[in-house]
Amino acid sequence: MQTRQQLYAQALRQVQSRRQKAVTLATRTMERAREEIPGLDALLRRQALAEAAAGRARLVGGPDEAKAAQDAAAQARAQLEQALSQAGIRPGDLHPAYTCPLCKDKGEYEGKTCRCVHLEARALRRRELSRISALELSRFDTFELDRYPDRFVPEYNCNPRENMAEILNYCKDYARRFSTRNPSLLMTGTAGLGKTHLALAIAGEVLERGADVIYLTARTFFDQMEREKYAPESDLSRIVQEAELLVLDDLGTEFVTNYTVSALYELVNTRMLRRLPTIYTTNIQKEDVLRARYTEKTASRLLGSCEVLDFYGTDQRRREK
Structure with a gap:
């Protein structure tokens, strides 16, 4: 049986371990994608620039400019997705899939212990009690x-x-x-x-x-x-x-x-x-x-x-x- 402090320390370690695993998996997927897709970095840059331009156009451009920028961003996104699909990779796999959308598995959100750590601590305590x-x-x-x-x-x-x-x-x-x-x-x-x-x-x-x-x-x-x-x-x-x-x-x-x-x-x-x-x-x-x-x-x-x-x-x- 752990003290409350020990329980939360373990919960935090487990949450942060999930973050490390997600980052490691995304990094390995990106490395594989670069090996299998020539020009991947250029496709990624093109998509990022097109998305940024579409965002600016929505804020300060006219309707026609916004529509054109949006179409360009969609085209860049489609080209990237096609290249990834041919390599058997989903676009989302290039980025860490965090379990907690609030703290991104860091364990802290807005200067406080994140809700995901509280939930993990509760699950750990329940497992302790269930064993005995x-x-x-x-x-x-x-x-x-x-x-x-x-x-x-x-x-x-x-x-x-x-x-x-x-x-x-x-x-x-x-x-x-x-x-x-x-x-x-x-x-x-x-x-x-x-x-x-x-x-x-x-x-x-x-x-x-x-x-x-x-x-x-x-x-x-x-x-x-x-x-x-x-x-x-x-x-x-x-x-x-x-x-x-x-x-x-x-x-x-x-x-x-x-x-x-x-x-x-x-x-x-x-x-x-x-x-x-x-x-x-x-x-x-x-x-x-x-x-x-x-x-x-x-x-x-x-x-x-x-x-x-x-x-x-x-x-x-x-x-x-």
């Missing part, structure tokens, strides 16, 4: 409400399907209106109820809207943080502290130590102070269990910083078997 999660499968339109009981269940004190419909609509709205002012979410419920699915559905849509999104399982996060705890400032620490949206999945499955409790408090507190939303998913449903596992201080900070979404129903993964 079911991001591409977890969309709002693949979430199946009919898998939840459509009746009042006394144990849950609700109709699970109606409850999940409300949660689904809330998550859609959360993603559609995403900003760093969004609240953090704590999705709770037993295994297989769709917590990860909806967390990733939010992540996928928010990513498409241009925000930087990070997904980590709790076990991966705490294991790596513990390995890097003596580093002055680890990349992972920067990544989770800077992400505009962080998804920390399966909280409660990690091995608990004093360090993991401290790391969780630091994560929750830092992101809360920076006003950066986090989506936590956990199988822990009871507050007293959460407090016993992570201490009163950490659990209170977590609960106090989140909107809690309670998932009820039957393990969907078992139903699929």
Whole structure:
């Protein structure tokens, strides 16, 4: 997982690499054209002069002069195209075919990072997330409400399907209106109820809207943080502290130590102070269990910083078997 700075540096390199490839290909095509077409440079000069004359005539000449200049330019263009065609070369191949028409694959446009770099960074992040999660499968339109009981269940004190419909609509709205002012979410419920699915559905849509999104399982996060705890400032620490949206999945499955409790408090507190939303998913449903596992201080900070979404129903993964 890369930091945002590393991600954009890679995106810029890839955009500029496309420029270099386009320039190299056009240069080689021009060299080949010169070898195969005697007098190519004269044809190119003639076309350039004719196009320039036609442009001047349109601005300052009369209708007849403009028409004559335009005809001359068309004739020069046709002669060049015929010569190139006989050599199996298209006129456009003599010039670099840039991917981005704005910055011409330089990565900067009007003094700012070009949109193409932002798009490339977004694609890189999506590939990162897709390698470590079911991001591409977890969309709002693949979430199946009919898998939840459509009746009042006394144990849950609700109709699970109606409850999940409300949660689904809330998550859609959360993603559609995403900003760093969004609240953090704590999705709770037993295994297989769709917590990860909806967390990733939010992540996928928010990513498409241009925000930087990070997904980590709790076990991966705490294991790596513990390995890097003596580093002055680890990349992972920067990544989770800077992400505009962080998804920390399966909280409660990690091995608990004093360090993991401290790391969780630091994560929750830092992101809360920076006003950066986090989506936590956990199988822990009871507050007293959460407090016993992570201490009163950490659990209170977590609960106090989140909107809690309670998932009820039957393990969907078992139903699929």
